[in-house]
Amino acid sequence: MMHNRTTEILVGAFMAVGFVALFFLSMQVSNLSSSASGEGYLVDARFDNIGSLKVRAPVTMAGVRVGRVSEISFDAKTFEAVVKLRIEDRYRDAIPDDTFAKIFTAGLLGEQYVGLDAGGSATYLADGSQISLTQSALVLEEIIGQFLFSKAEEGAGIE
Amino acid sequence: MLNQLAALGRIGIGTLQQLGRGHLLLLHILSGVPALFGRPRLLLNQIFAVGVLSLLIVAISGTFVGMVLGLQGYYILSQFGAEQTLGVMVAASLVRELGPVVTALLFAGRAGSALTAEIGLMKATEQLSGLEMMAVNPVKRILTPRFLAGFISMPLLAAIFSALGVIGGYFVGVGLLGVDDGAFWSQMQAKIDLHEDVFNGVIKSLVFGLVCTWIALFQGYSALPTSEGVSRATTRTVVHSSFAVLGLDFILTALMFGE
Numbered sequence: 001m002m003h004n005r006t007t008e009i010l011v012g013a014f015m016a017v018g019f020v021a022l023f024f025l026s027m028q029v030s031n032l033s034s035s036a037s038g039e040g041y042l043v044d045a046r047f048d049n050i051g052s053l054k055v056r057a058p059v060t061m062a063g064v065r066v067g068r069v070s071e072i073s074f075d076a077k078t079f080e081a082v083v084k085l086r087i088e089d090r091y092r093d094a095i096p097d098d099t100f101a102k103i104f105t106a107g108l109l110g111e112q113y114v115g116l117d118a119g120g121s122a123t124y125l126a127d128g129s130q131i132s133l134t135q136s137a138l139v140l141e142e143i144i145g146q147f148l149f150s151k152a153e154e155g156a157g158i159e
Numbered sequence: 160m161l162n163q164l165a166a167l168g169r170i171g172i173g174t175l176q177q178l179g180r181g182h183l184l185l186l187h188i189l190s191g192v193p194a195l196f197g198r199p200r201l202l203l204n205q206i207f208a209v210g211v212l213s214l215l216i217v218a219i220s221g222t223f224v225g226m227v228l229g230l231q232g233y234y235i236l237s238q239f240g241a242e243q244t245l246g247v248m249v250a251a252s253l254v255r256e257l258g259p260v261v262t263a264l265l266f267a268g269r270a271g272s273a274l275t276a277e278i279g280l281m282k283a284t285e286q287l288s289g290l291e292m293m294a295v296n297p298v299k300r301i302l303t304p305r306f307l308a309g310f311i312s313m314p315l316l317a318a319i320f321s322a323l324g325v326i327g328g329y330f331v332g333v334g335l336l337g338v339d340d341g342a343f344w345s346q347m348q349a350k351i352d353l354h355e356d357v358f359n360g361v362i363k364s365l366v367f368g369l370v371c372t373w374i375a376l377f378q379g380y381s382a383l384p385t386s387e388g389v390s391r392a393t394t395r396t397v398v399h400s401s402f403a404v405l406g407l408d409f410i411l412t413a414l415m416f417g418e
Contacts, residue, residue: 004200007207014211018315021322022361028344029250029325030353058349 040067040088041127045101045114050081051137053103053112059085061116066091069114085114087125096121097129103137112137181377184298188306188376191299201304202311209270209305209372210312216269217262217316218323224257225249225324229331233338242338246347249328250321254351254360255416258321260408263367266313267400271375274305275396278379279389302376309375313368314361321360359415366407371400 050072059067067087075082087095098119105112116131125131195202232248278301281287287297325347332338351357375396382392 007204010211011203011206014206014214014312015315017214018210018312018318021315021318022357024322025254025318025325025357025360026353029254029322029347030351030357056352 040086041092041125042070043085043087043125043127043129043131045083045085045131045134046075046078046080047083047101047103047134047136048080049136049139050083051103051105051112051139053083053114053137057111057113059087059114059116061091061095061118066095066116083114085131093124093126095125097123097125097131098133099125099131100133100135101131102135105138177381180381181373184302184377184380185373187298188302188373191296191303192307194299195303195307201300202307205304205308206312209274209308210316213266213269213312213316214319216265217320220261220265221253221258221320221323222327224261224320225253225327225329226331228252228257228324229328229336232328233332233336242332242336243342244346244350245328245332245338246325246343247350249332250325250347250351251356253321253324253328254356256408256412258317258324259360259363259367260404262317262320262364263313263371263404264401266309266316266368267371267375267397267404270309270312271371271396271400272393274309274372274375275379275382275393276389278302278305278376279382279384279392282380282382283384283386283389285384298380302380306372306376309372310365310368313371314364317360317364317367355416359411362415363408363411366411367404370403370407374400374403 053069053072055069055072057069058065059069067085069083070086071084073082073084074080085101095116096119098121100117100119102115102117103112104115119133228249229245232245233242236242236245236248278287281301287301290297290300329343333340333343378392378396378399379389382388
């Protein structure tokens with residue numbers, strides 16, 4: 001009897017520790033606490049070039065994450081990239097509809113993300129509305145190309 | 160020439176027979192699961208033997224694997240000035256790969272071999288036949304609780320392995336090497352996805368638990384009833400389980416994380 005009781009206690013402890021470990025992995029290690037996926041409202045933004053922006057990349061405002069990129073597609077009519085941004089519900093009716101969307105890179109090697117600069121409009125972004133003011137990602141080769149081109153022009157000007 | 164052909168055929172037929180017997184045994188084992196709910200104590204005792212007694216080796220290995228990951232990761236990442244992502248590296252490699260795989264290998268060595276030896280000896284000493292004489296189905300009475308215990312214990316053990324590994328990596332990275340505490344956790348939380356990483360790791364460990372226990376039980380149940388037969392079956396359990404785990408891991412990873 002005593003032996004059975006110890007077995008029961010030990011098995012119970014084992015399973016409890018196992019579930020605590022699973023809980024730890026989901027709460028502390030993964031993004032469950034900050035994910036809120038599936039909630040929020042969708043806003044479209046059209047970019048000429050999104051660089052290497054990925055689905056699930058953060059959408060930030062003043063550096064604070066307010067949502068995530070939920071879908072990226074290509075519009076074959078206008079040759080633009082259509083990026084669907086999922087903004088968290090608590091920022092509903094809080095972001096003006098003339099907000100400016102830019103694609104930034106976090107650090108030199110970091111991932112790309114969408115930064116929003118608030119506008120001054122009194123109407124707010126709602127589900128399905130579109131951000132019309134956008135700025136494409138900076139592609140390193142293009143910048144270097146522009147730099148070389150302007151240098152060459154300068155050189156030509158001196159001669 | 161014909162003899163060689165016949166030998167090849169014999170090998171092929173033998174392998175298929177083994178596979179067929181294994182699957183029939185698995186069906187037989189699974190058919191005993193409903194009856195087990197009436198006798199949870201059988202399951203409890205097996206979870207003790209399979210899970211609780213494997214806890215120590217899994218916990219120690221997990222902690223040390225995490226600590227080594229912390230050290231090695233730090234040395235490599237610091238060359239790029241990216242020590243901050245140490246948490247991501249440690250957690251991703253543990254949750255996705257090392258947790259399920261290393262736990263399954265340890266599980267095969269610690270619990271699988273014990274299961275095979277136990278059942279093989281039961282067979283060699285004719286205890287299984289004895290049960291059958293008493294009209295007790297030995298598969299349902301002996302194998303089913305062990306199978307279910309392995310299936311339940313394995314994901315829990317893998318979760319404990321990963322969790323302790325992350326803590327070990329935290330201890331080395333933040334405690335000893337001076338990675339920033341907040342960056343360690345926040346980068347980890349930003350990059351590790353609950354469904355993509357954690358749940359897929361749990362699915363992996365469920366599959367490995369099923370396969371390892373199944374192989375162990377099948378080897379024990381089909382062992383030759385001699386001392387040599389039992390010892391060979393035990394060896395085969397560890398070897399086959401390791402192969403199965405490593406092979407399946409590749410397939411599962413390709414299915415889960417390949418886009």
